[in-house]
Amino acid sequence: MRTSKAIFTAVLLASMSAAAQQAAESQPSAAAPAPDATQTAQPGSAAAQAMPIAPAAAAPAPTTMDQVVSLFIEREHGLIKMLATRTPVVETYLQNLSADPQLGPVPSEDHYFLGRMDMGETVDRKDYLKEQEKSMQQRLMGGFAKLYKVQYQPLGFSWMVYADRTDFDREHYNFRYARREFLGEVRCLVFDVTPKKDAGKGRFLGRIWIEDQGYNIVRLNGTYYPAPRNSYFFHMDSWRLNLIPGYWVPAFIYSEEGDFSAGVKNKNAFKAQTRIWGYDLKKGGKDDELTQIRVDSVTDESSAAQDASPLQAERAWQQQAEDNVVERLTNAGLLAPEGDVDRILQTVVNNLQVTNNIDLPRPVRTRVLLTSPLETFSVGNTIVISRGLVDVLPDEASLAAVLSHELAHIVLGHNLGSKYAFNDRMLFSDEGTYQNLGFRHIPEEEAAADKKAVDLLKNSPYAQKLDNVGLFLKALQQRAPSLNALLTTHLGNPLATNGTVNRLSGLATQGPALDNTKLDQIAALPLGGRVKINPWNDKAEMVKTAPVAITSARDKMPFEVTPFFPRLVRYGSGANAPAAAPTTAANSGSGN
Numbered sequence: 001m002r003t004s005k006a007i008f009t010a011v012l013l014a015s016m017s018a019a020a021q022q023a024a025e026s027q028p029s030a031a032a033p034a035p036d037a038t039q040t041a042q043p044g045s046a047a048a049q050a051m052p053i054a055p056a057a058a059a060p061a062p063t064t065m066d067q068v069v070s071l072f073i074e075r076e077h078g079l080i081k082m083l084a085t086r087t088p089v090v091e092t093y094l095q096n097l098s099a100d101p102q103l104g105p106v107p108s109e110d111h112y113f114l115g116r117m118d119m120g121e122t123v124d125r126k127d128y129l130k131e132q133e134k135s136m137q138q139r140l141m142g143g144f145a146k147l148y149k150v151q152y153q154p155l156g157f158s159w160m161v162y163a164d165r166t167d168f169d170r171e172h173y174n175f176r177y178a179r180r181e182f183l184g185e186v187r188c189l190v191f192d193v194t195p196k197k198d199a200g201k202g203r204f205l206g207r208i209w210i211e212d213q214g215y216n217i218v219r220l221n222g223t224y225y226p227a228p229r230n231s232y233f234f235h236m237d238s239w240r241l242n243l244i245p246g247y248w249v250p251a252f253i254y255s256e257e258g259d260f261s262a263g264v265k266n267k268n269a270f271k272a273q274t275r276i277w278g279y280d281l282k283k284g285g286k287d288d289e290l291t292q293i294r295v296d297s298v299t300d301e302s303s304a305a306q307d308a309s310p311l312q313a314e315r316a317w318q319q320q321a322e323d324n325v326v327e328r329l330t331n332a333g334l335l336a337p338e339g340d341v342d343r344i345l346q347t348v349v350n351n352l353q354v355t356n357n358i359d360l361p362r363p364v365r366t367r368v369l370l371t372s373p374l375e376t377f378s379v380g381n382t383i384v385i386s387r388g389l390v391d392v393l394p395d396e397a398s399l400a401a402v403l404s405h406e407l408a409h410i411v412l413g414h415n416l417g418s419k420y421a422f423n424d425r426m427l428f429s430d431e432g433t434y435q436n437l438g439f440r441h442i443p444e445e446e447a448a449a450d451k452k453a454v455d456l457l458k459n460s461p462y463a464q465k466l467d468n469v470g471l472f473l474k475a476l477q478q479r480a481p482s483l484n485a486l487l488t489t490h491l492g493n494p495l496a497t498n499g500t501v502n503r504l505s506g507l508a509t510q511g512p513a514l515d516n517t518k519l520d521q522i523a524a525l526p527l528g529g530r531v532k533i534n535p536w537n538d539k540a541e542m543v544k545t546a547p548v549a550i551t552s553a554r555d556k557m558p559f560e561v562t563p564f565f566p567r568l569v570r571y572g573s574g575a576n577a578p579a580a581a582p583t584t585a586a587n588s589g590s591g592n
């Protein structure tokens with residue numbers, strides 16, 4: 001009956017190998033060849049017609065660095081104007097660090113921010129982290145809390161989407177050419193940027209990388225200076241991707257503070273990843289409701305001219321709820337459109353189904369939640385797993401384990417969310433998603449699903465690899481008390497409660513003891529190493545990286561934040577265009 005469904009374990013091993021610590025594959029190389037003076041800027045010529053946004057007109061090739069400065073100032077103003085109508089999703093995940101003698105700086109607590117950024121608002125830099133009469137730690141966090149209180153105006157960590165939103169010009173800044181350098185396959189001119197005397201507070205101070213065809217800024221690294229009294233600017237490394245013709249849009253910002261050398265007592269050590277996506281989302285998800293009427297393609301596909309039986313009606317109702325939720329989460333910028341990662345997830349689910357003779361009336365679907373916190377949930381027959389969770393899983397068996405819990409809910413008929421078949425329940429603002437949707441099961445259903453999941457796994461191709469799942473659960477348990485934000489779920493049941501892992505407890509003691517000093521024991525991976533998101537269209541795909549040898553226990557960095565080092569490519573170039581890979585640099589140490 002299921003002859004077309006084979007088991008594809010081997011296919012997945014390539015993308016789910018345990019040795020997937022990330023390569024800093026696009027480390028800036030040394031001296032680049034001299035620029036070709038005859039080259040003119042031709043942003044995205046081939047694919048320009050298909051895109052809704054017109055690329056900038058080709059500029060004459062500059063012959064002096066002074067002309068280059070004029071060009072990139074002009075291009076930056078063009079980017080600010082182009083993005084002024086956009087409201088992308090912005091997520092910041094921060095880990096406070098404390099020193100561990102064996103493992104180096106490790107997370108001691110964490111914080112999570114998610115919101116929508118209005119790119120059209122003028123940023124008032126004077127309000128930035130202006131909290132008085134508090135310790136620096138409190139000022140830092142108080143500043144964030146204040147900024148993030150309004151969910152749709154999260155600034156703070158996303159400050160460095162631009163060098164200077166209002167005054168990026170020669171009146172306020174000195175630009176000094178430093179050198180040429182490749183970032184990925186993109187040749188760049190590097191400039192040091194310093195604010196002019198009396199340019200005012202909170203000006204950009206640092207370095208920018210300019211690609212040498214359209215003269216757009218592709219990377220910014222530095223801080224803001226001088227800080228207003230009693231406040232504090234942190235350091236940032238901000239990366240842009242060429243996702244549409246002619247423009248490089250802000251995608252990743254890494255922040256880091258702290259010094260762990262002997263004698264230094266900096267209590268503000270942290271590292272944070274800020275990701276921006278959903279540039280192509282409609283504002284509030286409602287703008288096009290009355291402008292796009294497509295009735296011509298709708299046909300009646302029911303197999304027989306019969307009314308639904310009560311059971312058929314119940315299933316159709318649940319499917320309607322499932323479709324409503326998937327569509328609403330996608331429009332809110334929280335769910336990736338169906339894509340490459342789903343094929344891998346579905347193969348794993350299929351492996352579990354085939355070996356357990358599970359035949360469901362409707363196929364199980366999978367989707368990727370775009371956020372970092374570790375969570376899974378299911379609605380109808382759709383299993384949702386977060387990007388962050390796929391990132392940290394060490395191997396395919398562990399992926400199968402977390403998916404098996406949701407498959408068990410489906411098999412056991414623990415349907416949730418049928419109330420969302422009523423369309424009025426989908427009418428809320430995007431930022432109200434977490435208040436309006438939820439898929440948490442009662443404890444009895446959780447326990448039953450965990451028990452069933454273990455049965456499914458023991459009867460699957462992953463039966464011999466459950467030691468790895470046990471190791472992952474032990475690693476999660478070891479870090480759980482300091483990763484409260486990463487383990488706080490927003491739609492589904494948590495994997496851990498109050499610092500104690502409770503998911504798949506039947507496997508928690510499986511396998512060898514966790515040993516941080518064993519270099520070949522990779523129980524969990526850092527964040528950001530598996531799934532890359534295209535920030536323009538939210539599509540998710542697996543990262544392709546070469547394995548990097550682990551040389552010390554500090555290389556493992558389970559569940560940790562690392563710097564971003566995307567391999568920059570031009571729009572439409574190469575096989576993996578248009579999105580560049582947001583790979584992360586392993587073992588980067590302090591990047592300031």
Ligand SMILES: [Zn+2]
Pocket residue numbers: 405406409441445446449493
């Ligand atoms: Zn559950």
